[in-house]
Structure formats: structure tokens, C-alpha cells
Amino acid sequence: MMISAPPIPPSPRLLDQLREVLRYRHYSARTEQAYVYWVRFFIRWNGRRGPLRHPRDMGADEVRAFLSMLTTQRDVAVSTHNQALSALLFLYREVLQVKLGWLDDIQRPVRPRRVPCVLTRSEVAALLAGIGGATGLLARLLYGTGLRLSEGLGLRVMDIDFEGEVIMVRHGKGGKDRAVMLPHSLVRPLRTQLAAARALWQHDRQCAVPGVTVPSSLVAGDTDTGLAWQWFWVFPAPRLTLDRRTRVERRPHLFEQRLERAIKLACAAAGIVKPVSVHTLRHSFATHLLQAGSDIRTVQALLGHSDVSTTMIYTHVADVAAGGASSPLDALLPPPTQARQPQPAYA
Incomplete structure (x- = not known):
């Protein structure tokens, strides 16, 4: 009698894997929420430009196009741009464990002081x-x-x-x-x-x-x-x-x-x-x-x-x-004189 092999458990979904790694590394709930949002946004946005693909089947071109869209079309702040980039880098390096040179070549925008x-x-x-x-x-x-x-x-x-x-x-x-x-x-x-x-x-x-x-x-x-x-x-x-x-x-x-x-x-x-x-x-x-x-x-x-x-x-x-410093204009012009207040009639 043949003994059937136990069913193979389905592999967890990508976003669930992302959550699991974030929690294992003790990231905050807010960071988890933000990273999941950006990864989902990245996948769906690239899916509108062509067939829906797994991030493992995408690479530098798709990441750069997504980040460029955030800057040119969405006009996001530098901090928002960096957060989206951090989420994608975490996905590839820590979740998918992809070690490619293009990950290190992506430059972060400098946040102005x-x-x-x-x-x-x-x-x-x-x-x-x-x-x-x-x-x-x-x-x-x-x-x-x-x-x-x-x-x-x-x-x-x-x-x-x-x-x-x-x-x-x-x-x-x-x-x-x-x-x-x-x-x-x-x-x-x-x-x-x-x-x-x-x-x-x-x-x-x-x-x-x-x-x-x-x-x-x-x-x-x-x-x-x-x-x-x-x-x-x-x-x-x-x-x-x-x-x-x-x-x-x-x-x-x-x-x-x-x-x-x-x-x-x-x-x-x-x-x-x-x-x-x-x-x-x-x-x-x-x-x-x-x-x-x-x-x-x-x-x-x-x-x-x-x-x-x-x-x-x-x-x-x-x-x-x-x-701490006075304007040079104040050294040229005399201070304004206050208008004399009229005296009341009974004074």
C-alpha cells in the first residue's frame, strides 16, 4: 500500500514574508506599515505598465522608474523618497536575499537642511x-x-x-x-x-x-x-x-x-x-x-x-x-519717532 506524502504547505505570500522579517528584526509597527505600503505600491505600479511580475523578476530599471515616478509625477518629499527606497532595499536584501551590484548603485537624494x-x-x-x-x-x-x-x-x-x-x-x-x-x-x-x-x-x-x-x-x-x-x-x-x-x-x-x-x-x-x-x-x-x-x-x-x-x-x-547680529540698515537710518499722542481737553 502506497503511503501518500504529506501535503506541501503553501509558501507564505511576499508581503507576509516581509512582515515576518520586519518583526524578527524588531522594526516598529509604523515602519512595518510603511514598508508594506511601498512594496505593494511598487508591485501594482509596475503591473500597470505591463504584466504583473514578482519583484524577484524585476530589477534596477523597474526600481529606478518607480522612484523617478515618485519624484516627477507625485512630487514627493525627499524623506518620502528615501522611505520608499529603504523599503525596496529591505525587500531585496533581507527578504528576497538578492545580492546584486545595482542595489549599491542607487543613490539616495540629499535632504536639504x-x-x-x-x-x-x-x-x-x-x-x-x-x-x-x-x-x-x-x-x-x-x-x-x-x-x-x-x-x-x-x-x-x-x-x-x-x-x-x-x-x-x-x-x-x-x-x-x-x-x-x-x-x-x-x-x-x-x-x-x-x-x-x-x-x-x-x-x-x-x-x-x-x-x-x-x-x-x-x-x-x-x-x-x-x-x-x-x-x-x-x-x-x-x-x-x-x-x-x-x-x-x-x-x-x-x-x-x-x-x-x-x-x-x-x-x-x-x-x-x-x-x-x-x-x-x-x-x-x-x-x-x-x-x-x-x-x-x-x-x-x-x-x-x-x-x-x-x-x-x-x-x-x-x-x-x-x-545676535543687527542689520546694517539700522545704522544708516534713524529710529522712527513715535507720534506724539494728543492731550485730552481736560488735561
Whole structure:
């Protein structure tokens, strides 16, 4: 009697292979989402130009044509161009394990150095006054500590040390940890926020809601880690959502768009015409520290910059804003005289 061979399991789809390698290398969920998007876009765009092909059957010509289309037709930013290129290079090198010379010949566009948008202290005060609730507290925290938006939203209960007046930033950009100051003015609002967060946490435990997401290195050791209070979000979202990776409904932190919309509305109400974004709070934090006399190395450590040259851009903004150089025009023309105010008739 012939014994039939066991069925050969189907090979995983390309995008699933891409996700698997990204997670094995501990890339962030945001990077995974972006890389999957660009690889899918690359395959579909080339499929519209001819027969649909696997990336293994394509090469330098198709990659260069795709990147050229992004620049000439889509007019994408340099950072977006580099992200698409990084996704394709990761696909070929790490997933398909293609070692071809043309991969090394593809040049990245150089990102121009831009002077960041910085608000004055009065503009920051007007902006923050227009945002209330947990969103307003988050905005104050970003300006008061220099945190990136993702770092502020990703704070856990255990990351705030009230006694030591320190906030721990874990798994920041580049996977690095650092410590920043806890502003004195935010101690009481943060305690109030944690009390509201704890009420949500207790509600989730009573309703048997799955725990919050935790770093993948901890999941294998203890599946109940995400249920613990110390791992709960400082800024939890009011509603549950479906986790894209695990397909489990759980509670995330606040969504980024919430603060972005609030800042746009607050700027309009305050009459601020500068191109303000959430990251402007971080720029303003660094510039105002330097204007107050803080050392450049201290600011570099607080911002989490690997290279001090990245932090140096704020010294230029701080010097100009502080009147480090006067215009030669002011030496030629006398200062304008103020018009004499008419005296009231009863004076």
C-alpha cells in the first residue's frame, strides 16, 4: 500500500514574508506599515505598465522608474523618497536575499537642511491656552520636555517618576532610551491624568479586555504583562480598537491626529500664521532652552540626538531670534519717532 506524502504547505505570500522579517528584526509597527505600503505600491505600479511580475523578476530599471515616478509625477518629499527606497532595499536584501551590484548603485537624494519653525514664548502660551483636556496636557508635556509625539503618546505609567522628577523615554527613535525632566507645573495635572487612566484600566479589567500592547521581547515570557497597571498608557484612548498585528481588540493610546487637529484649531484661534505642526513644540523647546543659556550638549541629550550637528541648527535660530547680529540698515537710518499722542481737553 502506497503511503501518500504529506501535503506541501503553501509558501507564505511576499508581503507576509516581509512582515515576518520586519518583526524578527524588531522594526516598529509604523515602519512595518510603511514598508508594506511601498512594496505593494511598487508591485501594482509596475503591473500597470505591463504584466504583473514578482519583484524577484524585476530589477534596477523597474526600481529606478518607480522612484523617478515618485519624484516627477507625485512630487514627493525627499524623506518620502528615501522611505520608499529603504523599503525596496529591505525587500531585496533581507527578504528576497538578492545580492546584486545595482542595489549599491542607487543613490539616495540629499535632504536639504531646513531652518525649523519656532514659536516665541508668547505664541506658545497662546497656543497651549487654546487646547484643553488630556490633549492640552499632552501638548504641554511635549513643549515642556522636548518629546516627539510618538514618545509622548507611548508613555507608560511606570515611565513617570514623580519623586525623582524624571520621565523615562523608552524605545525612542533608533530604539534608544533616555531621561528627560518632569516639569514642576505638570506634576498635579499628570497625577490627575493617571487617576483618569486608572479608572479606564479598572474598567478594562472588569470587562476582561485584553491588555495593552507591550514590547515583543516580553510577550513570550509573560502573556499577562499587558494587563499590569504599570504598563498601561498615560494617555489611553477612550475607545477600543482592533490591533493590526494581532487582530485583537484592545485599548490603544490616543491617536496622533487628535493633537494635530487641536493644534491647527488653536493656531487659527490665536492668529498664529506660522506653519505650526506638533513637532514645532519640540523645536521651540530646544530653541528656548538655548536662549536661556543651556549647554548644547545638554539639549542634545534631552532631544535624543546621536550627532550634535543635528542640535546645532537650533543655535542659529536662537542667535537670530535673540538679536545676535543687527542689520546694517539700522545704522544708516534713524529710529522712527513715535507720534506724539494728543492731550485730552481736560488735561
